[in-house]
Amino acid sequence: MKIRPEVLEQLEASTPSTEAVQKRVREYLAVAQLTIDDFARRVGRGHSGVKIFLSGKYITSTGSSSDVRIRRALVEFMDAHPIEISTQTNGKLYETSNVRVMREWFDRCRDGREMAVIYGPPGSQKTFVFSHLIAEHNRRELSKNGHGSRAYYVYCSQNITPRELLKKMAKAAAIPATQSIAGIINALSHHLASRKSIFVLDEAQHLGIPTLEIVRELNDCAPRCGVLLAGSHSLMRLFHERAAELEQWNARLSNAIELPGIAAPEATAIVEAELGVQPAEKLKMLLDHSRVTDGFSRKKQQYLSAHRIFRQIKKIKAHPLFIAPNTTQKESAA
Template structure:
């Protein structure tokens, strides 16, 4: 068992600390086990067995990660917007339906770009202080203090850096957080891109339009993306050479509220079920509660 976990660590480039966390034990306990000084190694080996068995099952099953990233007509628009914001150093908004590939495309686009900072907002991190602590962690600045200290520290760190900040799930940010972000963007002269669902944009043009006017007037580019913008060529790029009926079914799912993400999950589950024909796709979609 010791040889197996060491081989697993070497294969995946894991440190003792990372491996111990995966197993569910402390690093010192794991170190004692590896050196043969742990008094009850059977309890640890049961945990190691569970970890290795899970990994084996993951490798033998088809998952969404096995479908390589493909540039769709929607992802092209996301990339163009990101690049425009990066060059112009403005505030841009990418918003629209869930499951159309906004986040996946952003991650692919950002790979290898040392000037891009990516953070994901959440309801728990929507207020200014919480969000700026998150942003400060990514930038390795101070993580505590009053909101004004955090704000000034971020301005100092970002000014002259030519950085780009991409905020996913930006609909969770409160008005005061967005206004403070606008101030940082103007002070530091950097690019800020907000990615989210319809809510992030409707906040600015709906009932709260007056409150958001300052931010709204400074948006350099807006990109609205919907599931019905997928075209047949997109499905072929993502799923490869399938028969026309299968591709039509997958396109129907892409056009539904489940989007491309839903189509990928249906295809992945159908693959694990051993049938990615039109019949298999339709049956799996029905099992998952997706009407096609």
């Protein structure tokens, strides 16, 4: 269908240039690790047309007077389905024993397509650490020209439904999520088929049994993806109290790891790296203010909250008389 000149002029004025769209599509394919065929199918265009467009021969090959229609379709799709693969982090990650445990199981679930649970009290920095691990992993894998593995972070909000969770997972993987539950699962499976992948589902204590069963299906069915559930003690209480209903889940869990608080020597090393060596009395006061009673565990024991430690550090650094420590000081926790 021929475009009227006045309409063509309006489209040209509101659509990026051919070169700009070609560049954006190539970047989109690289980050999302999609083939041209996969991308074209999602946009709803023929793969040969997209391929010819990217080669710069669309007008001469198709006999069209303009390539604005395909440009417009590609731009509208990318605007509607932005890529949210995490590669950026904020703050420094100290290699505490908790971090090493989370890193070990992050790698294991990704490479072995396993499922595991990591749970702990508020302040054990599950969100902060997994955000770092995911960004660190994706930065490394993005350079592998579409052959690298992928890690995705998904926050599980209160009372999230199976469909809402799948839509969040699809969005994280840059997959259109307008289909039925079965359609989204099929789209995710197709997308994950060519690479090892892991989904970290944070605040997983908010997941109900129907939603957990949808997650299990993604791990059960080929190509399978790794799943790491991160949450509070309420998450493990759900697995214990509803064991009969979660029999299939419990049979597939590789492990359930409880995170303790930061050890005192680790906390001391972090404080010294951030503030410099502190007088014993001042250090004791800072750590005492960072202790929290874990009301959710059976033992009701106290632990050092990483969140509180860094809040105390931030408060001290904000003081006008604070002097930064020598940059050559030890920068990592033992």
